[in-house]
Amino acid sequence: MEEASLSLSLSTTTNTNTNDLIATYYLQQWRLKSKSSAAKFESMGFPEPQFLTQIDEDEEDDKEELPTELDTLNSSGGFSIVGPDKLSVRYPSVNLHGHDVGVVQANRPAPSKRLVYYFEMYVENAGAKGQVAIGFTTPGFRLRRQPGWESNSYGYHGDNGLLYRGQGKGETFGPVYSTGDTVGGGINYASQELFFTKNGAVVGAVFKDVKGPLFPTVAVHSQHEVVNVNFGKKPFVFDLKAYEAQERAKQNSTIEKLSIPQNASYGIVRSYLQHYGYEDTLKTFDFESRSTLPPISFVQENGFTEDMNTYSLNQRKVLRQLIRSGQIGDAIGKLKEWFPQIVQDGASAICFLLHCQNFIELVRVGKLEEAVLYGRTEFEKFYKLGDYADLVKDCAALLAYELPQKSSVGYLLGDSQREIIADAVNAMVLSTNPSVKDSRECLHSRLDRLLRQLSACFLEKRSLNGDQGEGFHLHRILNSGRKG
Amino acid sequence: MSLFWIVIRELAEIEAMAASKKVITREEWEKKLNDVRIRKEDMNKLVMNFLVTEGYVEAAEKFRKESGTDPDIDLATITDRMAVKKAVQAGNVEDAIEKVNDLNPEILDTNPQLFFHLQQQRLIELIRNGKVEEALEFAQEELAPRGEENQSFLEELEKTVALLAFEDVSNCPIGELLDVSQRLKTASEVNAAILTSQSHEKDPKLPSLLKMLLWAQNQLGEKAVYPRINDLSTATLEDPAV
Numbered sequence: 065m066e067e068a069s070l071s072l073s074l075s076t077t078t079n080t081n082t083n084d085l086i087a088t089y090y091l092q093q094w095r096l097k098s099k100s101s102a103a104k105f106e107s108m109g110f111p112e113p114q115f116l117t118q119i120d121e122d123e124e125d126d127k128e129e130l131p132t133e134l135d136t137l138n139s140s141g142g143f144s145i146v147g148p149d150k151l152s153v154r155y156p157s158v159n160l161h162g163h164d165v166g167v168v169q170a171n172r173p174a175p176s177k178r179l180v181y182y183f184e185m186y187v188e189n190a191g192a193k194g195q196v197a198i199g200f201t202t203p204g205f206r207l208r209r210q211p212g213w214e215s216n217s218y219g220y221h222g223d224n225g226l227l228y229r230g231q232g233k234g235e236t237f238g239p240v241y242s243t244g245d246t247v248g249g250g251i252n253y254a255s256q257e258l259f260f261t262k263n264g265a266v267v268g269a270v271f272k273d274v275k276g277p278l279f280p281t282v283a284v285h286s287q288h289e290v291v292n293v294n295f296g297k298k299p300f301v302f303d304l305k306a307y308e309a310q311e312r313a314k315q316n317s318t319i320e321k322l323s324i325p326q327n328a329s330y331g332i333v334r335s336y337l338q339h340y341g342y343e344d345t346l347k348t349f350d351f352e353s354r355s356t357l358p359p360i361s362f363v364q365e366n367g368f369t370e371d372m373n374t375y376s377l378n379q380r381k382v383l384r385q386l387i388r389s390g391q392i393g394d395a396i397g398k399l400k401e402w403f404p405q406i407v408q409d410g411a412s413a414i415c416f417l418l419h420c421q422n423f424i425e426l427v428r429v430g431k432l433e434e435a436v437l438y439g440r441t442e443f444e445k446f447y448k449l450g451d452y453a454d455l456v457k458d459c460a461a462l463l464a465y466e467l468p469q470k471s472s473v474g475y476l477l478g479d480s481q482r483e484i485i486a487d488a489v490n491a492m493v494l495s496t497n498p499s500v501k502d503s504r505e506c507l508h509s510r511l512d513r514l515l516r517q518l519s520a521c522f523l524e525k526r527s528l529n530g531d532q533g534e535g536f537h538l539h540r541i542l543n544s545g546r547k548g
Numbered sequence: 549m550s551l552f553w554i555v556i557r558e559l560a561e562i563e564a565m566a567a568s569k570k571v572i573t574r575e576e577w578e579k580k581l582n583d584v585r586i587r588k589e590d591m592n593k594l595v596m597n598f599l600v601t602e603g604y605v606e607a608a609e610k611f612r613k614e615s616g617t618d619p620d621i622d623l624a625t626i627t628d629r630m631a632v633k634k635a636v637q638a639g640n641v642e643d644a645i646e647k648v649n650d651l652n653p654e655i656l657d658t659n660p661q662l663f664f665h666l667q668q669q670r671l672i673e674l675i676r677n678g679k680v681e682e683a684l685e686f687a688q689e690e691l692a693p694r695g696e697e698n699q700s701f702l703e704e705l706e707k708t709v710a711l712l713a714f715e716d717v718s719n720c721p722i723g724e725l726l727d728v729s730q731r732l733k734t735a736s737e738v739n740a741a742i743l744t745s746q747s748h749e750k751d752p753k754l755p756s757l758l759k760m761l762l763w764a765q766n767q768l769g770e771k772a773v774y775p776r777i778n779d780l781s782t783a784t785l786e787d788p789a790v
Contacts, residue, residue, distance in 0.1 A: 096585065322759040328780045329754040333598050336591070342614045349599070349607040356603075381614070388616065479616060483588050510783040511591055514761055517777050517785075519584045520577070521764035528570065528771045536764075538590050541753060542597070 086495060087413030089507055090488035091455065094417075097475055097484075098458050105472035128177050131170030131280055131295050140166045140207040144284060152292045155191060155284040165195075166284045167207040170295065173277035174200070174251055176532040179311055182250035182304050183280045184261075184294045187222065190242040191289030196222040198249045200258060200278040211281045216274050219283070220247065220260040220267075227260070227270060238267030246301045249280060253532040254311055264301045275530050332511050339509040341380030341490050375497045376402075380490050387486040388479075392422040395489070406492050411445050414492055416452055419443075420459050421485045424476050427462045436463065560773055560788055572774035574787055592617040594754055601743065601752040603630045621748055625651075629742045636735040637728075641670040648738065655745050662741050664694050664701050668708055669734045672725055675711050683712065 133150035144153050144166025155166045174181040185198045199211030199219030212219030212228025219228045222241040226234030241247050241262050248261040251272065259269035282291050294300065330353070337346040379402050386395040396418055399407045407415055419442040426435035439460065446452050458473045465471045475481065494506035508516070515538065522536040561571050572580075596617045599608040605626045608619050628651050635644035645666055648655055656663045667690055674683040687709050695702035707722055714720040724730065740750040758780055765776050775785040 316756070319759045319763045320756065322762050324755060324758045324762065325780060328758055329598060329752065331781055332754065332758075332783075333595055336595055337611075340615075342611060345607050345610040345614050348610045349604055352604045352607055384614070480587075480589060487588060509591070511594070512586055513581075513783040514758070514777065514780070515586045515591070516581045516584045517783075518757065518761045518764055519586070520580045521761070521768045523584075524572070524580065524772065524774070525764065525768045528768075536760075538586065538594075541757070542590055542593050 084413050086491045086503055086507060087417060087488055090417060090484050090491075091413055091452065093484055094455060094481070097480070098455065098473075101475045102472050128175035129172050130175055131172045131183065132297075133171050133295065134168045134282075134293060135171045135279075138169065138207060140164075140168070143208060144168050151294070151297075152188070152290060153282060153284055154189075154290040155286060155288070158287045159193075159195070159285050162210075162213070163208045164285075165208050165210050166289075167201075167205070167209065167211065167281060168283070169201060169205065169207070169279035169281050170293075173203070173279050176251075176253060176277075176530070177526065177535065179254055179534045180250055180252050180304065180308055182248055182300065182302070182307075183296070184246055184248040184300050184302065185282050186246045186292040186294065187241060187243050188290040188292055189288055190222065191284070191286045193286035194223045194240070194242045194289075195283075195285035196241075196289055196291055197281075197283040197285075198222075198247050198260065199228075199281050199283075200249060200251070200274075201281045202274060203277060203279065205279070205281070210283050210285065217281070218249075218258050218270070218274075219281070220249065222247070227268065229270060229273075237270075238262060248300065248302050250304075250307075251278065252311065253534075254315065256532075261302045264303065266302075266307075332514070335510045338374055338377065339490075339494075340487070341377060341384050343377050343381035346377075376493055379403075380493050383489050383493065384486045387421070387489060388482050390425045390428065390482065392418055392425055392485075396422075399489070403493055403496050405496065406489075413452075414488060416446050417485050417488050419446075420455065421482065423459050424462065424481065427468065428477055432463060556787075569770075570772040572772055574775050574785070577775045577785070589617070593620075594757070596620070598752040598754050600626060601749070603633065603739070605630060621746060625746060629739060632742065633735045633739050636666075636669065636738055637731055639669075639673045639676075639731060641666055641673060641734075644738065648742070651742065652745050655741055659741050660694075660698075662737055664691075664698075664704070665734050665737055667691055667694070668704060669731065671708050672711070672730065675708075676726055680712060684709075 134146050134153065136146050136150060139146075143155065143157070143164050145156050146153055146168060150171075153166060153168050159165075170183070174183075185196075187194075187196055190196060195210075197210050197212070197219045199217065201211050201214075201217040205211075205217055206214060210219050210221065210228065211217045212221070212230065212234070213232070215230035217228075217230055220226075220237060221228065221234065222245075224234065225236075225238050225240040227237035228234045238260060239262055246263055250259045250261070251257075252259060252269070255269075256272050257269040258272050260267050280293075280295070282293055284291060334346070334349065336342075337349060379398070383395055383398060386392075386398065396407060407418070409415065419438075423435055423439050423442070426432075426438060443456050443460075446456060458476060461471070461473045462468045462476060465473075468474055469477050491503075491506045494500065495503040500506060519536040519538075522534070526533045526535060557573075592611075592615050596608060596611055596615075596619050599611060600619050600621060600623075603626055605623055608626065609623055611617060612619055612623075628647070632644050632647045632651070635641070635647060645656070656666075671683060671687055671691060674686060687705065691701075691705050691708075695705040708725060710722060711720070711725060714723075743750040761777070761780075768774065769776070773788045775787050777783055778786050
């Protein structure tokens with residue numbers, strides 16, 4: 065870290081190091097996309113192009129393994145028989161005492177990086193005494209005791225409707241349940257509670273003292289008892305989505321009560337348009353704002369900041385337009401004319417980005433021969449640098465397919481790839497402003513920084529909470545509220 | 549590292565230990581920030597959502613062209629909605645009501661409170677323009693029947709009609725009804741009702757996200773000491789105060 069900061073402070077005269085810092089950032093963004101595209105392609109076979117955007121969405125969901133069936137490795141030693149589908153349990157004999165309960169856990173513990181986890185149990189046959197139970201237990205639980213009879217376990221018992229949580233005596237909790245009833249057990253990570261349902265309605269909740277992993281657990285204890293378990297393969301009787309929505313709404317109403325400076329959003333949007341060079345939008349936005357009511361009492365940013373943001377606004381707009389429409393050659397031409405220092409070093413990272421995009425554009429319109437010639441002249445100098453070999457390979461791979469858009473490198477032909485180049489060039493131009501002290505400022509707009517801070521806080525809070533609870537999912541928030 | 553900063557850092561650690569909070573250094577935090585992936589497309593969507601919900605039609609159209617972002621609703625409907633809003637803001641309530649009904653007759657049918665407020669605004673405008681007789685007639689024929697159906701409507705009606713009793717309306721205790729802010733309130737109500745009828749959320753998402761940021765920072769602040777963004781307008785990280 066020390067070295068990097070030294071070279072940054074020396075770079076006021078020569079911009080090569082800082083230039084590379086910006087372009088390298090965007091190269092890393094590209095690399096991330098390449099890796100995730102390849103990974104998803106492998107796992108999904110050969111998905112249609114429209115699934116590739118869906119792929120990005122899945123990435124946001126934290127990868128955790130879910131319970132899918134009942135565990136058959138640990139057993140209650142003959143006091144429970146798990147059906148061949150691993151989703152049902154029956155009690156084989158006649159029970160004699162309190163240590164011959166047939167208890168079965170799920171094959172994996174409940175995932176915790178989410179708002180709520182839930183599963184259900186259907187009582188197919190309450191048998192002789194209806195001593196069925198649903199609950200949660202820790203790894204290593206003695207599978208011959210009802211969930212709740214031992215410490216660090218929870219069980220809602222069907223024969224008496226009591227909740228046991230390791231105290232020996234059960235507490236009054238909910239109704240009894242028997243043949244034909246569906247009961248559910250859930251963990252609410254936001255409120256740190258365990259809750260249980262019967263036939264679609266919540267019957268009660270208790271505080272979750274246990275902080276470690278918890279296995280969904282079911283138990284049978286008298287002759288002829290049979291229960292079936294549902295880990296989500298079939299729809300639940302309980303409306304889990306509604307429950308989750310309710311929980312989120314509770315949280316949201318607390319958040320909505322907070323106050324933010326008036327016109328904070330207005331300022332952030334304006335700064336965003338300036339940062340990325342959306343000049344036309346900005347001009348129209350300013351014009352339309354003048355006639356709004358209530359009048360925007362916007363504190364104009366001091367002259368210095370305003371200058372920083374509007375620096376070369378028109379040129380950045382033109383460059384973005386050219387890149388977004390695939391006219392890379394023209395963009396490079398304009399750069400040579402307006403900001404030659406950026407493209408001076410032909411082997412710099414920014415030149416690499418531009419040349420790759422040019423190559424991609426040639427492939428897009430089917431000029432394959434031209435692309436090959438272009439590639440041979442340009443890519444050679446980058447191979448010498450070694451770092452970019454994997455990205456060059458991706459570009460070259462486009463030539464291998466008749467329908468490259470359907471291949472694992474099809475992402476290169478998407479709009480988002482052009483966007484990366486456009487943003488990189490934009491940041492580079494911003495960094496040529498002599499008032500810029502640290503070129504890293506040019507990388508992120510204010511909105512970007514705010515969203516990162518938001519996400520980092522969520523993740524850190526979750527991590528300090530034993531990895532329990534939701535992260536920040538911008539994509540989900542953007543797509544919520546769609547009632548149509 | 550200068551002595552000053554070393555001392556600051558140590559004091560922060562002492563404070564954190566006293567409250568048993570985890571200390572996260574600037575360096576560590578910046579690394580976490582760097583690891584976050586925020587997609588440009590999503591940020592564009594947020595901005596478009598703001599432009600569209602707040603009614604900046606032309607800007608939204610330009611943004612669509614410049615960024616390739618799809619507005620999530622038909623921009624033509626925004627123009628209509630803004631026309632209604634502007635009419636109310638200018639005091640042309642009859643015109644606004646006509647426009648709303650052109651847009652979607654169900655809006656006023658299913659929103660008795662909104663309709664009452666619009667009619668109330670009409671009454672206020674008549675009073676403002678000194679048309680006393682017309683105002684009284686209007687109040688008796690159009691608003692009184694509504695008042696009979698609903699207690700709170702009746703109270704509002706009585707309050708509004710009371711304006712006529714004052715010589716100098718601008719100085720009376722209910723003078724606020726004549727203020728432009730009353731028009732803005734009604735205009736906002738109409739705007740929200742139209743958005744809802746179009747299955748669109750009535751508030752932009754960006755302000756909620758800003759509030760969420762404040763909330764998340766406070767929540768984390770209970771367990772850790774870390775660099776925070778205290779000024780939303782600069783979005784700069786500030787090292788934890790000692």
